[in-house]
Amino acid sequence: MERPPESDLHHEFFKAEHTTRYLEDYLESHCYAGQSLKSRVQLGFSVKTITKRGDEWLVIGNRAQYLTQRIIVASGLFSSANIPKFIGDDIFKAPIIHQEDFGQSSVLTSPQLHRATVIGGGKSAADMVYACVKAGKSVTWVIRASGTGPGFLLSPKGKGPYKNAFEIGSTRAAGTLSPSFIGPDNWWRRFLFGSNPGRKIVNAVWAGVDKETREGAQFESRPNALPGFAKLKPHSPSVPGSVLSGWITSSIERPMTYHRTRQSGLTSGRPFWGNGSGGLLNRADFWDTVGPNVQVHLEDITHLHAKHVCLQSGTEVATDVLLCGTGWKPNSFDFFSADDLVRLGLPHRLEDELPETTEFWAQMAQQADDEVLNRFPILAEPPKHHHKAIQATPYRLYNGIAPLDDRSIAFVGHFNVGNFFKGAECQAIWATAYLDGNLKLPSIESRQLTIARHIAWCKRRYLSNGELGNFLLHESNFYLDDLLQEVGLTSHLRGWFSNWFRPGLARDLAGLRD
Secondary structure: OOOOOHHHEEOOEEOHHHHHHHHHHHHHHOEEOOEEOHHHOOOOOOEEEEEEEOOEEEEEEOOOEEEEOOEEEOOOOOOOEOOOOOEOOOOOOOOEEEHHHHOOOOOOOOOOOOEEEEEOOOHHHHHHHHHHHHOOOEEEEEEOOOOOOOOEEEOOEOOOOOOEHHHHHOOHHHHOOOOOOOOOOOHHHHHHHHOHHHHHHHHHHHHHHHHHHHHHHOOOOOOOOOHHHHHHOOOOOOOOOOOOOOEEEOOOOOOOOEEEOOOOOOOOOHHHHOOOOEEEOOOOOHHHHHOOOEEEEEOOEEEEEOOEEEEOOOOEEEOOEEEEOOOEOOOOOOOOOHHHHHHHOOOOOHHHOOHHHHHHHHHHHHHHHHHHHHHOHHHOOOOOOOOOOOOOOOOOOEOOOEOOOOOOEEEOOOOEOOOHHHHHHHHHHHHHHHHOOOOOOOOHHHHHHHHHHHHHHHHHHHHHHHOOOOEOOOOHHHHHHHHHHHOOOOOOOOOHHHHHHOOOOHHHHOOOOO
16 A cells, blocks of 8 residues: 555555545456455345355345355444434434434535534544534534443554554554453563552553643633533543442343442543543644534433424534434344354344253353453452443354354454454455465364353453444454464464564555465
């Protein structure tokens, strides 16, 4: 990929259009068996059903059907827009636009759409807020009080030899600051999470990230900010060792129990737990733009009426367009039957599986949870937080890719990893070896234990975001290392110092096929 012009760079981050152009060029320029990759892609093809017929899979779509012996489902995590339903949306006189369609809409250019209301607390909502202010719109930002609150928006600036914050977080050294079974079990990680001095180091690092982010935004003291600006402050406590109290519930895999949080003495900052949304700011003047120009409301919407968004306090926000930065639905496997969802280990309703299956995984979850807490006591008592329950079982896929009992199908892109470019490449390599039969797997009992332990850890480590057992952030490099190691590839490893302190990026994978 050619380096974008300097005007399109911010701390080495670049506009998405350059990635789109690179992918289009790649599809056109790479040919196999006399046929380009682009000619093999069918755009606008909607899959209706996928069913197993003997040893083959039948894929039926909106304009064709295919029969294949092997199939990779790469529909990903961001395929189905989450558009909230509100009372009165059927009589609402203003357009409702999801973040997915914002870029192709006329919101920024239309003089008729002057008053914009943005809902959602994450990065996509923040980006739409910023763009609308820059386009001269009158902007109101509504974040529901009943959710996880405002997203944690971090500065993209790097430190020392690192060009940006992403590079710092992409080092394996940074990954050791997260308690996890993924990656090497060495003396350093045991020291960090098995001793008081180690835990103090972990606390200090994460508290520093939290403090730097809050001070940079100046939530309480930013000059010229409108009165509601302070409501953008992330909710989670930021001081390690806080006396925390509150009730949290356990997951769907275990009988419903309640845990009382006690004095933690451990990291309670939101960057560590990752319970809500967040991201890196890629506009240097983001807070300066939002502070004096955006009306912020931290409350729920009760209903829509005419051209008004009505809030729980009774406030009515006049608007010409409602922009939904509300993310994506947790999973979209509507093309599989309920029986196949269960059989393949995909998220499904508990009532769709046999009672003995539910009991088996509940016992596995209990044993795995005990192992997680015994190894990482730091995960036992998270801070008080809003917990988003998911009314489905988690993913029960080995390595987040493979079902337990069907080697003719694989799922890629369903683990939320920190680096999707590198993640897509590594998962594709592993899935190809798996489907070709060139990968020797552990016993099914071993894979079941691995899956149960990962689910238990993920729910403890990332709280709401870990409910489906498919969320990785700080552990991404170690997870991808493990995938490549299982297929016998190590050329991306460059020596002790580079392995630990150089960012683990997609470019490291150049030449892996050789």
